[in-house]
Amino acid sequence: MKIFISHSSKDKSLIDNFVDKILILGCGIDENEIFCTSIEGLGIKTGVDFRAHIKSNLLSSDYSFLFISDNYKESDICMNEMGASWVQDSVIVKPFIFPNISFDSIGTLYSVKQVAKLNDSSSLDDLFDELTAKYEIKKIISRWNKSKESFLDFIKFYSADDAINIRPSANDFFGQFVKENVSLSHLFLKCHPTLLDCKKIFNSEHYLKYFEYYCKLFANINESSYEPLYPNKKYFRITKTNTIELLSGINNIAGGMVTLANKGILNYDIDFYGIKFLENQNSEHGMSYNVFCYVNERWVFIPKPWR
Numbered sequence: 360m361k362i363f364i365s366h367s368s369k370d371k372s373l374i375d376n377f378v379d380k381i382l383i384l385g386c387g388i389d390e391n392e393i394f395c396t397s398i399e400g401l402g403i404k405t406g407v408d409f410r411a412h413i414k415s416n417l418l419s420s421d422y423s424f425l426f427i428s429d430n431y432k433e434s435d436i437c438m439n440e441m442g443a444s445w446v447q448d449s450v451i452v453k454p455f456i457f458p459n460i461s462f463d464s465i466g467t468l469y470s471v472k473q474v475a476k477l478n479d480s481s482s483l484d485d486l487f488d489e490l491t492a493k494y495e496i497k498k499i500i501s502r503w504n505k506s507k508e509s510f511l512d513f514i515k516f517y518s519a520d521d522a523i524n525i526r527p528s529a530n531d532f533f534g535q536f537v538k539e540n541v542s543l544s545h546l547f548l549k550c551h552p553t554l555l556d557c558k559k560i561f562n563s564e565h566y567l568k569y570f571e572y573y574c575k576l577f578a579n580i581n582e583s584s585y586e587p588l589y590p591n592k593k594y595f596r597i598t599k600t601n602t603i604e605l606l607s608g609i610n611n612i613a614g615g616m617v618t619l620a621n622k623g624i625l626n627y628d629i630d631f632y633g634i635k636f637l638e639n640q641n642s643e644h645g646m647s648y649n650v651f652c653y654v655n656e657r658w659v660f661i662p663k664p665w666r
Contacts, residue, residue: 361388361494363420363450364395365440367430370457372657374426375553376513377477383554384574385506386487387496390554394420413443421493423450426477427465428457453486458514478514483507505578509551516545529597532651532658533634537593543585550651550660551577559654560661565624569664576662592636592646602627613649615665624664629654 362382366374378395382388394416417423423444431437444452456465458478465474475482484507491498535546552560557570598611605620612633619625629652637645652659 361392361421362394363417363423363444364393364426365423365437365444366395366426367428367434367437369430370426370428371655373457373477373514373517375555375655376510376551377426379553379555379570380506380510380513381483381486382490385503385510386490387499388490388494413440417443417450418447420450423447423452425452425454426457427454427460427474429460432465458517478511480507480511483510506574509574509578512548513551516549527658529599529632533595533597536634537588537595537636539587539589541587541589543587544580544583547580547585547660548577550658552659552661553655556652556654556657556659560626560629560652560659561664562624562626569661573661588636588646592638594637594640594642596635596637596645598633598635599630601630613663613665615663616650619665 364374364378374395378390378393382393383390417440425431425441425444427441431441444450454465454474455477456462456474458476462474475486487498487503487507490496535541536543552570552573554567554570557566557573560566561569600610600612600616602620602625604610605617605625608617610617612631616625616631632651632653633647633649634651635645635647648660649663650661652661
């Protein structure tokens with residue numbers, strides 16, 4: 360591994376976005392050279408387990424990135440992982456703090472020069488320069504700037520509520536879209552599929568192509584302005600299916616989904632949701648958005664994957 364990611368599992372959506380936009384797309388780091396599984400998710404319960412984890416993952420990396428949030432500081436095992444990173448002479452430690460964390464709150468171990476805010480554009484530029492130089496990766500400045508801005512847009516609307524691992528119901532999630540003074544662009548951007556999301560949804564042959572496709576598509580969403588649904592469309596109708604139903608000929612979303620299922624492009628353990636926003640509860644016609652899924656503890660929007 361080149362880069363070891365130390366983070367709380369409760370901050371997964373933000374860390375996934377950083378890995379996708381900053382490291383993989385922006386800097387050109389191969390996904391297989393990044394260790395990004397939270398220590399809490401590894402089932403580590405004893406000192407022996409922890410030492411084995413450090414030996415097999417951290418010591419074989421060039422960098423240890425520490426993503427320090429309130430969740431991180433409240434986790435004893437995350438703090439132990441932080442300490443283990445600092446005592447390894449062979450590992451370069453890069454601490455990042457969340458926007459709501461102050462420099463003063465992270466202790467005397469760090470100085471301001473050592474720590475970077477995740478939403479600091481110049482610090483991200485420095486990281487890009489350092490990683491591309493160290494690994495002799497060709498700099499593609501236009502791609503970097505677009506990927507960086509996409510990440511900064513995501514973090515701008517990230518809140519502590521996003522870190523709570525409680526799955527919102529489909530009604531609660533889609534209910535956000537019909538609220539007053541809501542930006543549809545911001546809601547869509549929060550549902551940008553990460554590389555790990557695409558890996559969960561699509562088969563091993565196709566997930567990378569889908570990820571690259573959606574990165575381009577969501578860049579256009581970021582630059583677009585959508586008319587609010589409220590007050591003209593205050594109601595919605597949800598349809599749901601899965602790969603097994605699609606293969607059985609049961610489909611209530613779109614015909615293209617059946618084609619994807621028959622070609623083996625869709626993985627089996629995913630539910631797919633279609634949403635139609637309506638003027639009243641009895642309306643037959645409305646504004647449809649297909650398809651949404653709930654994967655990796657977040658709602659994800661994969662617009663018309665059959666295209």
